[in-house]
Amino acid sequence: MKRKPQSPESLKVNVQAAQSVLDDVKRLGKSLLNDMEARQVIEAYGLPIPDSRLASSADEAVSAAADIGYPxxxxxxxPDILHKTDIGGVRVALESPEVIHNAYTEIVENARRLMPQAQIVGVDIQTMARGREVILGVNRDxxxxxxxxFGLGGVYVEVLKDVSFRVAPITRQDAVDMIHEIRSYPLLVGVRGEKSADIQAIIECLLRLSQLVTDFPQIMELDINPLxxxxxxxxxxxxxCRMRISI
Structure with a gap:
């Protein structure tokens, strides 16, 4: 029995909010958005992001963490540092003011020592999300x-290269098929008694990402890694989130 053809869904999004961020970036003459700018764009299209604050000092970092809640x-x-972990620019599971104060100093000093030409905007303090890591990406051909x-995220995407592709805009069935096509799909639904990951949430994120890059042809590259x-x-x-636009 043939599957009934589907059409891409039109989801409720905030086009103006995304447009505003992209316009601001373009006015600055930038093509590469920093992580916080990119997250603002995808948030406008309904992709969930962690609660976060930008800190420009160690004291601000401590205050931000207290507002957000530990860990x-x-x-x-x-904008000049793409691989934050490689230069000691990431700390996780921090649970006390003293540790956060010291971590801020270490992160900034690492960046200045290893990439002295990099423009440092500050340090992002965000809630610690847990779960399985997947990657969503876009490259404009x-x-x-x-x-x-779509594929497994974190370091796995570079090692395993276990990914699936579709041309946007995609349908809900396309999103389902993308998830099922990767070889490591069993890891998402759980092995040896593990509970399944939220597959419906991945589908929703794929659909919203598809609509975003369809609506904004100036988005040339976009990676969410990890989701x-x-x-x-x-x-x-x-x-x-990493995003590059045409200017």
Whole structure:
């Protein structure tokens, strides 16, 4: 029996909010958004992001963590630093004011020592999301348009290269198929008694990402890595986001 053809869904999004961030970035003459700017864009399209604050001093970092609640993650914010972990620009599971104060100093000093030419905006303090790591990505092909990618996230995507692709805009069935196509799909639904990841949350994020890059042709590249996916019914959180636009 043939599957009935589907059409891409039109989801409720905030086009103006996304447009405003992209316009501000373009006015600055930048093509690469920092992590916080990129998260503002995807948040406008309904992708869930962690609660976060930008700190420009160690004292501000301590105050931000108290507002958000422990444990927190701290990350260097710089348009010039793409691989934050490689330069000691990330700290996770921080649970006390003293540790956070020291971590801020260490993160900034690491960045200045290893990448002295980098512009440092500050340090992002965010709630610590837990779950399975997956990656959502987009690369705009000059012939086919925006090409969506899905796979296991974190370091796994570079090692395993276990990913699936579709040209946007995609349908809900396309999103389902993308998830099922990766070889490591059994890890998402759980092995040896593990609970399944929230597959419906991944589907929703893929659909919203598809609509975003369809609506904004100036988005040339976009990576959400990782998207932390909780257990079934617990949702997902876009922890890190990288975005490049045409200017």
């Amino acid at each position: 927190v993650v701290m990350k260097i914010v710089s 000059p012939q086919f348009g925006p090409l969506l990618m 932390m996916v909780g257990e079934a019914g617990k949702g997902a959180t876009a922890v890190d």
